[in-house]
Amino acid sequence: MNHSQAIKLGFHLSSMLLPINQSIIQGSGIGPTFVIMFAHDLKPIDILNYLIKYADDATLLSPQKSKTMVELEMAHV
Helix, strand or coil, rough: CCCCEEECCCEEEEECEEECCCCCCCCCHHHHHHHHHHHHHCCCCCCCCCEEEEEEEEEECCCCCCCCCCHHHHCCC
């Protein structure tokens, strides 16, 4: 397999593409079960922040009055 991954945060895209040597093939029967298992425990640190989870994607909504920096929340994820 010749897969790689880049991370995007806001308008910034990581320059280093990281190789992926293990994964669940998209469209496999076990994939959705793994996503449900791993995403279930995914919760933000600050109760004011809101994490929207859909399939294999997550979006963090953080109000300006949140006490936790977005960078810390993303590191937690």
